[in-house]
Amino acid sequence: MFWEGFQMAEIRIVRIPLRFANSYLVIGERTIIVDSGDPGFSQGILKAMEKNEVKKTDISLIFITHGHVDHYGSVFELRRKIEAPIAIHRLDALYLNQGVQAPLYPLNSIAGAIKLVGKHLKVKKRYGIEADIEFKQKLELEEFGVKGLILPTPGHTLGSASLFLPNGRAITGDLIVRQYLFRGKPRCAPFLHDRSKFIKSMNILKGRGVKTIYPGHGAPINTSDIITS
Numbered sequence: 001m002f003w004e005g006f007q008m009a010e011i012r013i014v015r016i017p018l019r020f021a022n023s024y025l026v027i028g029e030r031t032i033i034v035d036s037g038d039p040g041f042s043q044g045i046l047k048a049m050e051k052n053e054v055k056k057t058d059i060s061l062i063f064i065t066h067g068h069v070d071h072y073g074s075v076f077e078l079r080r081k082i083e084a085p086i087a088i089h090r091l092d093a094l095y096l097n098q099g100v101q102a103p104l105y106p107l108n109s110i111a112g113a114i115k116l117v118g119k120h121l122k123v124k125k126r127y128g129i130e131a132d133i134e135f136k137q138k139l140e141l142e143e144f145g146v147k148g149l150i151l152p153t154p155g156h157t158l159g160s161a162s163l164f165l166p167n168g169r170a171i172t173g174d175l176i177v178r179q180y181l182f183r184g185k186p187r188c189a190p191f192l193h194d195r196s197k198f199i200k201s202m203n204i205l206k207g208r209g210v211k212t213i214y215p216g217h218g219a220p221i222n223t224s225d226i227i228t229s
Helices: 042-051 075-081 090-098 109-119 195-207
Strands: 012-018 021-027 031-034 059-063 086-089 133-135 149-152 161-165 169-173 176-178 186-188 212-215
Touching: 012 042, 021 042, 021 212, 042 075, 059 075, 086 090, 090 133, 161 195, 176 212
Parallel strands: 031 059, 059 086, 086 133, 169 212
Antiparallel strands: 012 021, 021 031, 149 161, 161 169, 176 186
C-alpha cells in the first residue's frame, strides 16, 4: 500500500456531527479537517478541536469532499479563523468558489421530491470561497502531516473525492450513506450523477482494502454491510 515504510504518528479520526452532516478531524503529526457542514457550524468544529487538544496552528489542510453546501457551507467562516489551505477536486471547485450547489441527480421519487423542495428554498447568502488546491488525480498527505492519500471517487458528483488512511479506513463524503441517512442499510446516496463512475469508485475502495467508511452523514459503516444493487 502507498503508506508502507512511513514513520509518522498514529492517525486518529474524530467524527463531528453537525446537525445534518459530518465533519472530521484527522489527527496525525498535524491535523486535517474534512468537510465543514452547513453554514453556521464552524463553532462546532472549533469546539471539537478544543476538546481534542488540537490548536488552530495544528491544522494543515481543510479538505472538502464535494461541492454540496451541506459539506462546504461553513468553510468560509472557518477559514477566517484558521489559516490553512482548502483543497477540493477541480471538477467540483467551481461550486465551492461560487458558493453554489453542485447539480443533484435523484435516483428515485423521494430524492426527486427533496430536490424539488430545495429549488424553492431561498439562499440568503453565498458561502463560497476560492480553493487553494484544486487537484485532479491524487493528493498525497505526507506534507500535511498525515499518513494518507486523497483520491477522486466520483459518482455522487463528478468531483467527489475520498481520504484514504492506513488500517482500511476511508472518509468518503456522500459516496455511501445509510438508506435513510442516519439508519438503515448503507448504499449509494439517493443522488447519483454517474452510476458507472460510482461503481468504479467502489472498486477503488475494495482495491485499497477499505473496511470502515466514515460517511458524510451518520455513523461509520462496515463495508461488508453495503447494499450494492
